[in-house]
Amino acid sequence: MTLQKPNSKSMAAFLKELKKNPGVLYAEPDYKVTLDGLSNDPLLNKQWHHNAIQSGQAWDTTKGSQQTIVAVIDNGIDLKHPDLSTNIIKPFDIMANTNKKMPVGEHGKHVAGLIAAVGNNKIGGSGVAPGVKIMLINVFVNDVAYTSDIIKGI
Structure with a gap:
């Protein structure tokens, strides 16, 4: 309340x-929560983190299970994004109280992509666990959210 x-x-x-x-x-x-800015550097797509955390070696064992759902409480996502759409399940926009539409949030897309962008499809990059599902919950209006909205998202 x-x-x-x-x-x-x-x-x-x-x-x-x-x-x-x-x-x-x-x-x-x-409290008011604001998003940190995203880099628009042209080399951002090099995804250095995979080398740092040795994703390739982990993928020899698993790429994540389709039965694993990772909730991303953030600022929305493009539900038709070619590298993410097959891994999105039950998105919900807390701010509009609907699952019918979702704002296109750059930060939410970035976070979801780091986690579960589809791999081996010759599009963009690959998530750390490209086999898991993402449940995107939007709690932002533009770049502002309140802790009460984040709690609703949880």
Whole structure:
């Protein structure tokens, strides 16, 4: 539940008062969260992280299971992205309260791609676990989210 702090009280006083109520298990401010910027460097697609974490060696054993679902709570994704669309399952936009559409979020796409971009398809790069499914949950409006929305996403 989200409550509006009365203008007449400081945040500390309001939280202290809330915590005295036996029906309140936990109370904290509804912090604003912003996305970090993404690089637009032309060499970004070199995906240096695969060498750093030895993905190729891990892929000899597994590329992830289709029964594994990784939730990405972020700012949306292109549901028709050629490197991701087959690995997206049950996306949901908390902000619009719908699973029918999703904002195209660059950060969400980047994170989902690092995790589960399809490999061996001659498109873009490959995720660390290209065999897993991604459940993208949008909690942002533009580049702003609140912790209460992130909690709803979880």
